[in-house]
Amino acid sequence: MxxxxxxxxxxxxxxxxxxxxxxARKPEVASEGTFRYQEELPKLPVPxxxxxxxxxxxxxxxxxxxxxxxxxxxxxxxxxxxxxxxxxxxxxxxxxxxxxxxxxxxxxxxxKYLVPVVVNVNPFFVLEDDPSSARNDQIQRAAHLTLSMLKFVKAVRNETMAVDMARKTPLCMSQYRKVLGSARIPGRGDEGDRIETFTDSTHIVVMCHGQLYYFDVVTASGDLLGSVESLASTFERIRANAACVDARKAQASSVGALTGEERAVWGEVRAELEAQDENNASSLALIDAALFVVCLDNCSPTTAQETSANGLRGLSVVDAAGVQRGTVFNRWYDKLCVIVCENGSAQINFEHTPADGHSVLRMVSDVFSDNIIRYAQTISGKLAVPSVLKSVRFDAKKSTSATTQGAQDDTEYTTLPRKLDFVLDDALSQSVASAQERLVRYVEPFKIACLEYKDYGKRFIVSQKLSPDAFVQMSMMAALYAVTGELSNAYESVMTKAFLLGRTEAGRPVTPEAKRFVEMFYSIEVSPEEKLQALEQATKAHSAMTRRCSQGEGxxxxxxxxxxxxxxxxxxxxxxxxxxxxxxxxxxETILSTSNCGNPALKLFGFGPVSEHGVGIGYIIKDQGISLTLCSKSIPVDDMKDTIEAFLDETRSYLLKTRRSGSFRPASNRVRRSGRPGTFV
Known part of the structure; x- marks a missing residue:
């Protein structure tokens, strides 16, 4: 089989x-469902x-x-x-x-960007906890998330997924065919990589202690082959098997670290792996074709910083014997990875080429909503709670056999997990060991800081007649200016999915109005009223800039x-x-790289800097809070985080003193920390 x-x-x-x-590509074919507007979408205009x-x-x-x-x-x-x-x-x-x-x-x-994709290309999401405390357990959380993701697969394949809309404007849906079932394949030398998408993939890959397993989960048409109970049983079986592998042997066979190599190096080693043994080639092909990878991590992160680090690049924990006990090798960075920790904390790490954050976020939102609805259905079995992902609902008592005949095809599927073992000669073993050493050394300098600001959010900012996104952009720009003493080039991802195959345009937040505001904000000679006037002008200019970008005029x-x-x-x-x-x-040369990815399903979101001397900031603007995750190896992210928090405090103080009281409700009596950089008046 x-x-x-x-x-x-x-x-x-x-x-x-x-x-x-x-x-040249053929136009997308319109249909009656998910992709029905594709033929009507306008082309991105050439300015x-x-x-x-x-x-x-x-x-x-x-x-x-x-x-x-x-x-x-x-x-x-x-x-x-x-x-x-x-x-x-x-x-x-x-x-x-x-x-x-x-x-x-x-x-x-x-x-053709041949640096390691870890940190440099792959963003991460930290999901909110499951609404059921009983399901915030590694096996249960993994099973429930997997089932909902498989229902998402079915919705895309059957074209029953609702079309994304921006107000009344339909957005391009083409990326959803590539969110799952895609893999980045390394090339050799400087030829560059390629993306392959397997539209009829039926299996997933599971990683635990660096070991690799696979099993079938859907038919080619997307019909589910199991239930939450059967998925949980399979994950438990995999976890038990992986735990039996000697730790030193597990590390030596953790080939996933190769996906964190520089791309040309990985391409050469991959070719050697395939040439070494037919089983290696078959195993790599199976991993490439998987819908996604589930990473069962042997850690229980408790802080926002630790959880974000695990989502971005895994954790490195070396024991006294020199054996890696962390999660840094428990990834396949060329594919979308669903990471579930022992305490039920869940993250998503995804290779960015096939799809942007907006598309992956839609999937995560639907998956999280489906989990909530399924929990509601367990509370009242008679309550008709509609699912956002219309799919099969399984009877918990129904068992799944080792092999199941597809109802609409003659393919044989197996729902029992199988282990993928690679044949490694001495040279390949050394390549794996070298990749592991380089991966740990490469990701270590990147520092992460998280701010989960809860004193106010979107409601209060809107009540002051300011754009929430532009307001947060000014806070980051001002904080970077305070920490580095320079006004640096900034980037904000602006979606262009109102156009056929639209992705993003580069919003450039450093407008003349923003520069004027940032420089005025730290001046003791400028009154709060003047600062707020400059802030209002800067946010208006920012909104006009992002609007032009979204219209293809970047x-x-x-x-x-x-x-x-x-x-x-x-x-x-x-x-x-x-x-x-x-x-x-x-x-x-983008120094401040930013992206807004707000959704109730997310707790945190982030990515690495795009410049050697830069910082990457993912932010989420909630009704009553603002979350930011900062990552850099050259800019002091803790200082910058504290400066953003100080900006939010001080700006609110100015607004309350000089303008409407708005809908501000302090979330707590926080004790202000001292030692923050920058001077506020």
Whole structure:
């Protein structure tokens, strides 16, 4: 059975490969359900060249010296006078052949980024606890989350999932076909990686103590093959088996650490693994084709910082004998991983190329809602509680046999777990050991700090007639300025899914109004009233900027597409000077990378910095609170976290003294900590 399935996975007839990024794509086919609006979605517009160049100069002006600004203006004017109009015409012609003119180039940006995906590419979510305390146990939590995720698979395959809407505007749903069942496959040398998506995948992979197992969970059409009870029994069986493996042997066979290597190194080792033994190739193919990976972690994180660290890159705990007892090797970073700890704490770590945070968040939201509804159904069996994921409801008494015949196909499925063992010669064993050592050494410098601010949130900010997102952006920008003494280039992910195959545009929060506010905020010569006036102007400018980006009128993606197309169409000609200007270099060096991913299903959310000297901040704005997770290896994240908290306190004080009282309700009588950087008046 394993060999037959592995052979099919290795051949990957159902896999959709994204490697050759510049092949023209056929339009998405509309249907009656989840994807019914795809054919009606507008294409992402190619902005006017002059407008993008004007916005580019406006974006970098607050960040450049007068000399660098003058040089950048000259480069922009030369581009408009010479190569610019021609490459713009070529981009317009190219866009006519594509569903989305940025899509292929943006895939390349991910897949040719050959640093380790851990921290650098993969974000993480920390889920809220299960509503039932009895289910906040590793096995029960894993079983309930898995069942709900399988119902999500069925909803996508059967096209019964509700369409995402922004007010009354339908959003592109194409990413949901790739959220699950996708894998990033490393290339060799500098050829780059590729994404493969297995649309009829039927199994999941489970990791425990670094050991790998798999079993079937759905049919090819998405029908479920088990219940919560059978899933729990299987997870318990896997956990018991993994616990029997000697700790030193478990570490030596923890090949998942290879997925945390630099991509070219992983690509070479993977080729050696496949060549070493047919079983290795079959096992890798099975992992690639899995719907997702469930990681049963042998830890019970209790603090927000520890939980976030476990979600981002695992925990390193070495015993007195030098054996790794942590969770850092219990991952397959090339796929979406559902991480469940011994105390029931759950996190999601996902490879970012196939889907953005908004799409994974929709899945997590539906999964969490389904868990709540299932809990409500246990309270009152007669109560008709509708599920957000319409699917089969199983009788708890129904047992699942080792092999089950699919009701609508003749495929044989097995719901009993099977262990995947790799054949490693001395050279491959050394490669695994080296990967483990490098992984621990690589992730260790990244520090994490979490702020779960509970004194106020969205309600109070809105009551002051301010945009909550723009308000939090100002807090992060001001805090970074206080900690580093510099106003640095910032990035906010702005969704463009109102367009076909839309993903994100780079919002650039450092507007002239934001710069003015940040500099005024720390001045003892400026009154609170003036500071609030500057804050209001800065938040309005920020909202206008993000609105333009969401409408396809940003800067980064258009310029990047022009640059990529120039390299493709004019490889032997000099690159236009605009792309070597000080302004473009500054635009490409993001120090403050941010993303807003709010949802009741999430407790925390974060990712690593995109620059060696930067900080990554994931934030969630709740009705009565704001959560932020900061990650950096060069910026003191604890100081920055404290400075953000001080900003939130001080700004609220200004607002209450000079404006409406709003809906502020202090959540607690917190004791203010001393020693925070920055001066407030």
């Amino acid at each position: 394993a060999a037959t399935k592995a052979t099919a996975a290795a051949a990957a007839p159902a896999a959709q490969t994204r490697g050759d990024a510049h092949v 006017a060249l002059e407008a993008t160049c004007e916005r580019f100069l406006a974006t970098v002006r607050p960040l450049l010296s007068s000399e660098d600004m003058a040089e950048t203006e000259q480069a922009v004017q030369a581009f408009l006078d010479d190569q610019g109009p021609g490459i713009q015409e070529e981009l317009l012609a190219y866009a006519e052949t594509q569903d989305n003119y940025v899509d292929a180039f943006w895939d390349d940006a991910y897949l 800067v980064d993606r258009h310029l990047y597409a022009l640059k990529c197309l120039w390299a493709l169409q004019h490889p032997d000609e000099p690159v236009p000077e605009i792309f070597s200007s000080a302004g473009y270099a500054t635009l490409g």
